Amino acid sequence: MAAMCAEARAGAAALQAAGADGRTRALKAMAEAIRGASGAILAANAKEVETARSKGADKAFLDRLTLDQDRLNGVADGVAAIAEQDDPVGVEKRRWSRPNGIEIAEVAIPLGVIGVIFESRPNVAADAAALCVRAGNGVILRGGSEASGTTTEIIKAVKAGLVEAGLPEGTVQTPPDANREWVTALLSLDEGGADLVIPRGGKPLISHVREHANVPVLSHLDGVCHVYVDAKADPKKAKDIVLDSKMRRTGVCNAAETLLIDKACASDLLPGIAEALKEKGCELRGDEASRKIVPGMNPASEEDWDTEYLDAILSIRVVDGPEAALKHIAKHSSGHTEVVVTEDQATADRMTSAIDAAVIMHNASSAFSDGGEFGYGGEIGIATGRLHARGPVGAAQLTTMKYIVYGQGQIRG
């Protein structure tokens, strides 16, 4: 692992020497190489999906594992989109001067080597490699064994793209086998190892990484996201936003899990919203007040308020206005994404200011909590910690900085 990290670091140095244009050329070549390797990637994937299915993998797992031509085009398009992004390396973030005449500039530089540990989504390999290359970083990719065939083909294409652009293929590394020792080594090396490890996957993976890592970890925990519909909400916006937040894709972390609805509008709006959700196949679990308004819903237990369903299930609670909603959110939010639907500016300001989450939406679907939607070209995950980066993590979040101080001979004396 130390040798892999050293090779990735050498690759990062080459990326830095290549400059923004060189990195852009590499990303374009990577996208093309992935398109060119479609056949091999899809064949490897079909085999692995078949194996997983025969082993009885569940629907959500198979969905994460499966690539088809459309999805693979999406992966290549994602890499191409990252090629079009502004290069974050060398950007001067601020500059100020001091009374003694020294001038201080804060400049973005690559983070170094990033380890990405992921599970069954093979597209993570391409997204992570592309974002790391854009930010001038070397990367160690360690995917789950169920997708290792697919991942291997994708990484092969990514490396071919780098070579095509005259850059070392060693910039992107992956262990030669599925031995778990590689993960242990990646997490425990602190001198000469990765500068940052990003786990992408379920809770057990993330807990394991957090517990065992000596290196800094940027992790994405649960997405228990709420939509609050205020008395002053526009009814159509409210319905559209609840439906999109919950049902656009149910297995993703930015999907809503709980609807909080102001008691002042619940009788008016909840029946229509509930009807539309049920039509789309969503199971509803309500508190007592909401079940009085919409009979026939399952009751929500205390546990429901803390559950990330990752499925077509929504818990519903009637609350006594914005302050009660804030209280519920403060207690149950996972700090990922929260949505406030209201036409009242004061309520919106109060809530966007009081809620402590990575992303707070006013009158927009939780589905916009996403690197692509933020204009980052893609994302390596959505960070729910408080250090370094929070929310969608794109190339700019995979940099660090240095200060350059410009003097004319100043001393402190």
Place this chain on the structure above:
Amino acid sequence: MAAMCAEARAGAAALQAAGADGRTRALKAMAEAIRGASGAILAANAKEVETARSKGADKAFLDRLTLDQDRLNGVADGVAAIAEQDDPVGVEKRRWSRPNGIEIAEVAIPLGVIGVIFESRPNVAADAAALCVRAGNGVILRGGSEASGTTTEIIKAVKAGLVEAGLPEGTVQTPPDANREWVTALLSLDEGGADLVIPRGGKPLISHVREHANVPVLSHLDGVCHVYVDAKADPKKAKDIVLDSKMRRTGVCNAAETLLIDKACASDLLPGIAEALKEKGCELRGDEASRKIVPGMNPASEEDWDTEYLDAILSIRVVDGPEAALKHIAKHSSGHTEVVVTEDQATADRMTSAIDAAVIMHNASSAFSDGGEFGYGGEIGIATGRLHARGPVGAAQLTTMKYIVYGQGQIRG
């Protein structure tokens, strides 16, 4: 410890509710309270210095421990300076809009609760409390037992200042005794504990914290700082900067430990620089080439290039121009502060861009690598890691951020 963190968190909420003006008032009251408590603080300190001396503590330790009226005025002035700083909370760092009309703002918010573990410098208690209050954070202060009497008096004054400004004294917490279990608890609580721990002290403390922490750590490791004097250096600037970087204060992390001098100017400049250093009482350890130019210096061993002396000792090496200097720095730098002295713009640009350190000075003393000198009013340390913050850590570096997304009903569909 969980109760202390919860109380600090409640204090942070009160700080946030108080707004920038409330935080400024609190900081001014804290500065005044420290001045008012001078007698008690200095008396406690004199006793502890005496005890440490009688136990045979070394000079550097006693220097770190000792407060006199001047130093204590400096501590109060530091808190007052932080009161004058721009408040970092709520600052919108950037805002952009997307083709679908949503607008995204990145806003700075307090980090939460910060644990500061320090050793014998009692002033750290005041600096850390002030910076945390400026950034809207609660703080747990855990100082070394040798300074616990002094620290207790300082914290008492800080709390009195908070109360004077109508804020909860519980915002600033400190364990009731010197039991090491408090440190263990602070490092291991991850739910409901501190959001960040900052160790300030020697290597053993920092290693202990890094090894045992489940919470994120912002740490400051060695300062093996170099001054490179280029052939095109202005001779007077070179001499002044070397002297100030090495001898202004020798026990601090931003002091220089190694002088790299271009062989093209070594015969001209080294004798004068060496003479001036020796006059100030600095021991010089040179490589072979430099000892030919300045006979009588002790020889530098390989180990010297990696040593942070924290004392009046300087290692000297003659190098073959900027590229050789870069090579030495890449191998031996601790990533803290590096100084380049040259009048050649191309060399300066090449070196400030190639060196990977928190702070790179061009024609300025390494002593400017300091929160106060950066205009931060003070600092809680100088971070040498690559995540979250790097270099002097002021109030702005003790914040995190959230995104607020402004929509008009947008959904992804």
